[in-house]
Amino acid sequence: MATLEELRMQLDEIDDQLVNLYESRMQVCREVGELKVNTGRKVFDRQREREKLEAVSAKVSGDFNKKGIQELYEQLMSMSRKLQYQQLVGAGALGRLPFIEVDSLDKSNARVVFPGVEGAYSQAAMQHYFGENCNSFHVRTFRDAMEAIEEGSADYAVLPIENSSAGAVDEMYDHLVEFENYIVGETVIPITHTLAGLPGTKLDDIQRVYSKGVALLQASRFLNEHGNWQQISVANTSIAAKKVLDDQDYTQAAVCSAYAAKVHGLSVLEENINDVPNNSTRFIVVTNQKIFLHDASKISICFEVPHESGSLYHILSHFIYNDLNMTKIESRPIEGRNWEYRFFVDFEGNMADAAVKNAIRGLREEARNLKILGNY
Numbered sequence: 001m002a003t004l005e006e007l008r009m010q011l012d013e014i015d016d017q018l019v020n021l022y023e024s025r026m027q028v029c030r031e032v033g034e035l036k037v038n039t040g041r042k043v044f045d046r047q048r049e050r051e052k053l054e055a056v057s058a059k060v061s062g063d064f065n066k067k068g069i070q071e072l073y074e075q076l077m078s079m080s081r082k083l084q085y086q087q088l089v090g091a092g093a094l095g096r097l098p099f100i101e102v103d104s105l106d107k108s109n110a111r112v113v114f115p116g117v118e119g120a121y122s123q124a125a126m127q128h129y130f131g132e133n134c135n136s137f138h139v140r141t142f143r144d145a146m147e148a149i150e151e152g153s154a155d156y157a158v159l160p161i162e163n164s165s166a167g168a169v170d171e172m173y174d175h176l177v178e179f180e181n182y183i184v185g186e187t188v189i190p191i192t193h194t195l196a197g198l199p200g201t202k203l204d205d206i207q208r209v210y211s212k213g214v215a216l217l218q219a220s221r222f223l224n225e226h227g228n229w230q231q232i233s234v235a236n237t238s239i240a241a242k243k244v245l246d247d248q249d250y251t252q253a254a255v256c257s258a259y260a261a262k263v264h265g266l267s268v269l270e271e272n273i274n275d276v277p278n279n280s281t282r283f284i285v286v287t288n289q290k291i292f293l294h295d296a297s298k299i300s301i302c303f304e305v306p307h308e309s310g311s312l313y314h315i316l317s318h319f320i321y322n323d324l325n326m327t328k329i330e331s332r333p334i335e336g337r338n339w340e341y342r343f344f345v346d347f348e349g350n351m352a353d354a355a356v357k358n359a360i361r362g363l364r365e366e367a368r369n370l371k372i373l374g375n376y
């Protein structure tokens with residue numbers, strides 16, 4: 001029986017041949033790449049890849065090896081595609097950037113919209129990004145704000161996208177797909193909820209608590225200590241505060257910021273009722289123009305993948321191969337297609353970087369309905 005050393009020597013010899021063959025194969029793929037640059041033919045040829053996978057698996061025996069050779073060839077062909085995308089980018093075949101680079105945003109002349117009413121967290125985020133005295137107005141819902149941007153009655157909207165404890169604001173992800181609006185900035189602000197009521201309200205008198213659903217969730221520990229309180233979701237925390245003021249009802253309270261309580265003449269009945277300390281929310285700044293700041297460092301995209309094994313894995317390999325750091329992934333159901341999902345990915349980079357152009361080229365060919373949501 002052969003020793004381990006002898007067997008390893010045999011493997012080394014086989015691997016030398018494999019490495020040489022790999023290099024030869026890639027050299028031919030490079031030539032194919034040149035041909036594609038010159039003819040404008042697409043890099044990804046799904047039909048050819050399918051035929052290749054069938055052909056190679058027919059040449060080996062046994063299920064285990066059939067599966068193995070298919071996986072190996074999927075990888076090989078994915079490497080050839082990436083090489084060819086690089087060639088296309090190198091030859092300038094990407095054409096113009098889909099977004100226009102700008103040096104700065106004209107914050108002082110901008111008209112900005114935020115959802116909710118005076119005192120909303122979105123207003124605080126807006127002031128944090130655009131300055132306290134920015135020219136602003138408010139609308140009721142996130143959708144209303146997206147519409148105001150799309151139709152041009154505002155230049156920018158400030159909207160929540162993610163909370164540090166409650167996670168993604170799902171509704172915003174769907175709006176980013178639906179509307180032709182793009183993310184151009186982001187800002188994170190601390191979120192400290194209070195329980196607010198009419199001056200003189202006693203905790204024992206409270207029967208109903210109003211707030212945005214996600215804010216009720218973030219204060220669930222405190223609210224659950226008062227299990228008899230009915231929790232009612234409204235469009236916004238500041239709208240909840242306003243409702244308590246308007247109704248003049250001592251059995252009602254709102255979960256909102258101390259600032260919203262003050263603006264609406266309510267008393268803070270209980271301070272800081274967050275479940276977790278350091279609760280904060282990330283807000284995005286949205287506009288209807290395809291622009292990005294020259295020092296932008298994060299890109300958000302969304303795409304769909306064919307409903308088949310390995311498709312997400314292959315799409316994500318474009319980030320790995322181009323050395324791009326993926327910072328977030330979310331999925332949302334695709335409307336009308338049960339159990340199929342659209343993916344949202346954030347990764348580090350600037351649209352003008354070669355690595356980013358290269359990855360986007362690959363993603364555009366291989367994913368379905370790729371949309372660049374913004375570079376900021």
Ligand SMILES: O=C(O)C(=O)C[C@]1(C(=O)O)C=C[C@@H](O)C=C1
Nearest residue numbers: 032043044045048049077080081
């Ligand atoms: O045949 C081509 O067009 C190639 O570029 C080669 C190759 C491969 O590696 O075999 C690579 C990418 C295509 O999607 C199909 C096949």
